[in-house]
Amino acid sequence: MTTATENAANTNNKAMAVWLVLLAAAGTFSLTMGTRQTMGLFLSPLNTATGLGIGSISLAFAFGQLCWGLTQPFAGAMADKIGAGRVLLTGILLVATGTFITPMMTTTAGLIFSIGILSAGGAGMAGPAVLMATANRLIPAHQRGMATGIINAGGSFGQFLMAPVAGALMLSYGWGNAMQVLAVIVLLALPAAFLLRGNSVQMNAASGVTPVSTSDAIRGALRNPSYLMLSAGFFVCGFHxxxxxxxxxxxxxxxxxxxxxxxxxxxxxxxxxxxxxxxxGWAVGRWRMKSLLSALYATRALAVILFLIMPKTGTVMLVFAAIMGLTFLSTVPPTAGLVAKFFGPANMATLFGIVMLTHQIGGFLGVWLGGKVFDATGNYNLMWYIDIMLAVGAALLHLPIKEKMLTPVMA
Structure with missing residues (x-):
């Protein structure tokens, strides 16, 4: 017979285990995402050093967006089968390697290899599809909404921390050395690979659940209109x-x-x-997730409209960045939550990875077209107009989504 003291100890142990999972996942996302999101600071120095042109360098960055997305469904499937720990270990090492060798690249092909394949592919392996699916596997169901919010916030904290660090390093040591220091900092995420080991096969065995195969889960998801509309909306998020x-x-x-x-x-x-x-993350357990997503996209459209008509002062820029920050990746918790609600956690890494792929296809176009538009016109005005139209479309697209548990169609 357990005593009150033993019950309290068990509760504390479970709470500690949850926080360790969240710290490992959020910390990993903080370091990988933080490093990737500072790359815009290196765009101009790379252009000056290589003379390749903003359009060519933007192409390398655009391939990075695409590769980050392409990697995630496969990384998710591997994590579901062989365990998240091995996938994360490989991903972290690739991010560090790609970032470290980027200053040595002098051609567009070299930058595509270092930024667009190694660094971005590694960040995809250690990205939200694997991290959030792992959290859903290790954390009780009633805490998953907040957990995805905290993990996603880890990526944002990394950007908040790493951007000024990168800027200071560039001023003190030059852009090349700054990028290589960031590569070393990424290695601090390696211990998380041990804490987040395990896979969904073990989870299903422990719970007595017979899992749907990965191929059947994918086929069922791709036949579902709500999943397809969710993916299309996330394409717009990636572009933005x-x-x-x-x-x-x-x-x-x-x-x-x-x-x-x-x-x-x-x-x-x-x-x-x-x-x-x-x-x-707090809101997804209290309101319909599709409504939250519609509101986020509508807010983006309105914010860009206001930005275009305001004077471009330093204060306006920082306020605009703050408003965009509120909606920047806050789409991830309700999007991940809907995938988990539709299909359950067993194949979530794979299915959310596919949604992330659509996000990054949008990201590829956002980065590449941004460079092309600037080279052609000398400004970014056309990109803002496209962004407004896409955001309004995404806000409307989420309204017909049926927010309920779905059963994947079997082959």
Whole structure:
């Protein structure tokens, strides 16, 4: 017969285990995402050093967006089968390697390899599909909404922390050395690979659940209109956030503002996304997730409209970055929550990885078109108009989603 003291100890142990999982997952996302989201600061120095042109370098960054997305369904499937720990270990090492060798690259192909394949692919392996699915496997169901918000906030905290660190390193040691120091910092995430080991096969065996195969889960998801609409909306999110993360420093420079506003604006994006992500993690358990997503996309459209008509002062830039930060990646908790609600946690890493792929296809277009538009027109105005139209479309697209548990169609 257990005593009150033993019950209290068990409760404390469970709470400690939950927080260790969250710390490991959020910390990993903080380091990998924080490093990736500072890359916009290196766009101009890379152009000066290589002479390749903003359009060519933007292509390398765009491939990074695409590879980050392409990696996640496969990384999710591997994590579901062989365990998250091995996948995360490989991903962290690839991020560090790709970031470290980037200053040595002098061609577009070399930058695509270091930024677009190694670093971005590694970040995809250690990205939200694997991290959030692992958290859903290790954390009780009633805590999963807040858990996804906290993990997502970890990525934002990384951006908030790493952007000014990268800016300071660039001023003190030059852009190349700064990038290599960031590569070493990423290795601090290695212990998380041990804490987050395990896979969904073990979870199903422990619970007595017979899992749906990965191929059947994918086929069932791709036949479901709600899942497809959710994925299409996340495409718009990717277009928006990748364009901002890569080109916001360029937008600020084109307005004639000092370069430090670029780093500060990226930091504001990260800081306020912490607030947005945690708030959204709390909200997903209280309101319909599709309604929250519609509101977020509508807010983005309105914020960009107001930005276009306001004078481009330093204060306006920082306030705009703060508002964008509130909606920046706060789409992730309700999107991940809907995937888990539709299909359960067993194949979530794979199915959310596919949704992340659509996000990154949008990211590829946002980064690449941003560079092309700037080279052709000397400004980013056309990109803002496209962004407004896409955001309004995404707000409307989420309204017909049927928010209920779905059964994947078997082959």
């Amino acid at each position: 956030v990748a364009f901002l993360a890569t080109h916001l420093p360029g937008v600020i420079a084109s307005c004639g503002l000092p370069a430090q506003f670029g780093a500060w604006s990226l930091a504001m994006l990260g800081l306020f996304n912490i607030v947005g992500s945690v708030s959204m």
